Amino acid sequence: MDASVTAAVEVREQGRLALPPDMPDRGSGRRMLANALRVLAIDAVEAANSGHPGMPMGMADIAEALWRRHLRHNPADPRWPDRDRFVLSNGHGSMLLYALLHLTGYDLPMEELRRFRQLGSRTPGHPEYGVTPGVETTTGPLGQGLANAVGMALAERLLAAEFNKPGYRIVDHRTFCFVGDGCLMEGISHEACSLAGTLGLEKLVVFYDDNGISIDGPVSGWFTDDTPRRFEAYGWRVLREVDGHDAYALDAAIDEALTSCGKPTLICCQTVIGCGSPSRAGSADVHGAPLGAAEVTETRAALGWASPPFVLPEEVRAGWDARRRGAAAQADWQARFDAYADAHPSAAAEFLRRMQGELPESFAAAVDAWIATVAERAESMATRKASQQSIRMLASLLPELLGGSADLTGSNLTDWPGSGGRHLHYGVREFGMAAVMNGLALHGGIIPFGGTFLAFSDYARNGLRLSALMGLRVVHVFTHDGIGLGEDGPTHQPVEHAASLRLMPNLDVWRPCDVLETAIAWRAAVERLDGPTALLLSRQTLPAQQGADRVRDAARGGYVLTDDGKPDVVLIATGSEVPIAMEARLLLIHRGIAARVVSMPCCEVFERQDPAWRRTVLPDGVPRLAVEAGATGLWRATVGLDGDVVGLDRYGESAPAPDLYRHFGITADAVADRAQRLCLPQS
């Protein structure tokens, strides 16, 4: 079972040299510039006594070729809308990116490189969006950066189609991405790259760091794909066997990749991991641990590098400085954009609004009016259907909304009449969809939403986590949100999912009970600037609830839906279980018990309200009973140990929905009985 080292890898290992003999420098000094990346990575990892030197040393020549010769960016303005995007999907090689950002002139001083991986530095262990200028996305969880890059390239294409005008190309940039073996082993690479091939995203260029090594050693024991053939099967252009240490070969490959062919391009770069380290190059030892003082000295000697740690020769600084070139590139674009703005002023203003992520000025009033109508009409419908109505309304106000579904369009109801190209069929690719949506949001100009069944949020979970960690405005439409989906059975019935999503920091989870709460949830999702939202929606029809102040109150995440003066017990419910709580309240009236019903569509938003408000909803000293057809444990944070929860702590069954509610005892009778018990002092 153990890895048997193949001939190919043996050759590579025999070639463990400080620099492969066939690495021409041709006296241009480019090797020295690449070595600056190597040495900075080594020194920072050494200072932190942790980190990953192998990848930066292996990809340094590729980085030099791309960043110095081809990447169009302006270190003084990392938010320039038409910059090329660069994604380091193999994010453990973060020091490569930090070295590039420092050297080309971003606001990342050497002091930050010295503080690599220290608390509060701008150089965390893996690249983090929002922490370091020039970092386009948070990477580390393998494969997702690649999918983000697909999303960015898609955003570019959509915005170019929407905003470019004859004679004016204001959206015209590339997305470049570095990936390693790990990214390509992950399933998400299949999902994202298959989709990118179908979509023909020709401005996406991916560099595969084909070094034959992953953490466990030579990949021949566990990863023997013919990767070029695989990507050709996806409809990509593949440039095979490019010497990843020959800057001129890389230049030629990049030049070819930039020619139009209607396909994304994979450049397969043959590299030596840890290139430059006399003893460790070509081995897994160099992947994720400091070289150690002795080997650092040897490596410096092998590279002919005389400067002490964190000190750079002036010619290296000069060779890397991209500020003038970057400023000129942006100035050129700005002149073109100004001309565009003269010719198409409203399109230009709209473009800037979109890229800044601002909602239109008229948005709030229009949505207010619409929500008032929804409240007045009070139609009974499934909340997935209500969601579709919301989407249709919001899409008429927000051209930046881009819908999609992981091959459940007709079930998730993410498409809408008149969507006209603003809905994407992601295919059966939940994780890929989540990460592509992150890329769309990161690029800017688009607010993505995508649907699948709530049970399959599991497939996408780490993609949701990254949107929450990065604070991206992405909307996850999760329909069929409980046993109410019925006959498809336990594999398709979420039980623990609502609670487990609520545990994820910075994700707002809405489970609306009717058409009005759905509209309010959607409004909150698109108005939220600092994080993603999950909408948990019913398959089955839910009655519209009543209440004068619901438009105001529901936006606070939890509120009194109905009350009869001083309550004996508070029933707290969400989504499809709100009608059950309402029915239980009527039963309790007949038993002489006054029950308040609290609808709690979004625990996170409720938790952010001031404590005084929360106490008006959940008064101290009144017993609480939560009702939700799912895992009960987390509800104890609301009802305490003195309260009770009617829920479901086991997997569901395959049967019609009404049978299941009865079978599992999630009924008005059961709620009334349990509530009554809470009101009676134990004898």
Add this chain to the structure above:
Amino acid sequence: MDASVTAAVEVREQGRLALPPDMPDRGSGRRMLANALRVLAIDAVEAANSGHPGMPMGMADIAEALWRRHLRHNPADPRWPDRDRFVLSNGHGSMLLYALLHLTGYDLPMEELRRFRQLGSRTPGHPEYGVTPGVETTTGPLGQGLANAVGMALAERLLAAEFNKPGYRIVDHRTFCFVGDGCLMEGISHEACSLAGTLGLEKLVVFYDDNGISIDGPVSGWFTDDTPRRFEAYGWRVLREVDGHDAYALDAAIDEALTSCGKPTLICCQTVIGCGSPSRAGSADVHGAPLGAAEVTETRAALGWASPPFVLPEEVRAGWDARRRGAAAQADWQARFDAYADAHPSAAAEFLRRMQGELPESFAAAVDAWIATVAERAESMATRKASQQSIRMLASLLPELLGGSADLTGSNLTDWPGSGGRHLHYGVREFGMAAVMNGLALHGGIIPFGGTFLAFSDYARNGLRLSALMGLRVVHVFTHDGIGLGEDGPTHQPVEHAASLRLMPNLDVWRPCDVLETAIAWRAAVERLDGPTALLLSRQTLPAQQGADRVRDAARGGYVLTDDGKPDVVLIATGSEVPIAMEARLLLIHRGIAARVVSMPCCEVFERQDPAWRRTVLPDGVPRLAVEAGATGLWRATVGLDGDVVGLDRYGESAPAPDLYRHFGITADAVADRAQRLCLPQS
């Protein structure tokens, strides 16, 4: 963005016929036998008024060819160890499998088919392991059945290598799997099939239902892979363009697939979804909804099917009945096994023990003795290191243990000295690993465990869910279980993961605090017969705790670690936070407060103890404070609203571990302060 229907699909759509004109029957009656599957599927879906007729109608001819001519199975004994395994990865076509099981003679009477998708039937909406005899795995979440099949084929190979002897082949069966476009779009298909190619699992044969349709419509808009080329890139043998409605072409393809070539085989079967339905064949409409009475009548007419629903002509019954052939096949094997048992009695007994999933008789005593030694030595070490010690010990007693890691072997410490071929490098494929482990466990004879970082349990989450739903003995080794992993930062630091895993029904989650609890957790994991276990393990060294009765008590999931008579407050901690609670206790003594420390390595096991025991650990009326460096909400189920939780409800940071604990206030001082506040009545 919308799907543009390609020429290929157009051709197929033009060919929407009840039966494609080129479908030869050659008078053999095989078409009629296949039509029995079609009609049963239609009628059951119609009776349930929900379900998926399209796939069974499309794959009926393939099923006829495989099940009647090639599959070696015995309907009277679905547990026969050497049966061929059959996996329906596109599990929504469950009626195809139920029809096959009924017709070939399994204990699945027609009455059960009539109750398709009804509460308590043996014919749930998707195939469920343990519910229906002959169902080898639970499918429905797409792509996972395929990965299960990879695991089954791997189990066969490992057991054949271990148990077959010269002249005796007692393990010699195939694994067959049906997949659809959805399975092949899912990323897990990449992970599992890439691995299967590397491993050269030649007894795995996969039938691709290439019908060009997924739920959203013709796949040309979102799935344009050259799938044969993709699988060739994985090192598979691919049989292209097999007519999926020509039983003789299918026979020939299967014959070829059964020849040895050192590679798994993909048979690409071109089919028409819903084949037999005059109006709906070849369209997405037939995928997941009943045909309706009129179309059912039309379909019956087109198929020349005269029998009423759920009634079968006698010649159909006779043609399908596999009981005699199956009994003969098993008898033949039994005779060979008996001869093997004569020649190799201990190997034969061991094989039967392994396949029955029983532990060796000597196991309990040996483990008792070893755990006593662990308790006595009381070494301080990281629990991941303690886990490796446990593995080494258990592996010496249990040859069925098969380890592995998703390319983090040296970090997860899943390999052990002397493992000799009993450790698998899964590559960077967390989800694939989880689902392959499910397949290994389902096959029997192997207890699989596999490692990754806890943060990346997200990638594998639905695979864990299926092992929990199926009740499989699979052990998930999740190391680097919190901010204690330090510098890799928030992408790698689990915060919400422990709690979110605890929410998953039937998954036991252990987070041991030291070497002894780790040993006890491992023992519980391998002794557990009805579900999976997740072990959450520290990167950092943890001190050995003391206590006379810990060996007995820790096995109960939660227990008093230290106490000084009547406590003023109970500190409840897990894993790496237990030493912090212990230190806080000492601080509290100086403040005149008696704190009990409860170690709670496994909430689920503790919850299964009788209430009296639980009250001795957590006495009523004493305030409780939980300490765990993760999401706090779920701990309210233990401490209530009157208690407190020292935890972390935000994402981590990149920094050395001690800095992070200080930064986030998870320190003995903070715990002591918060505990003291709980003891003081609010003024």
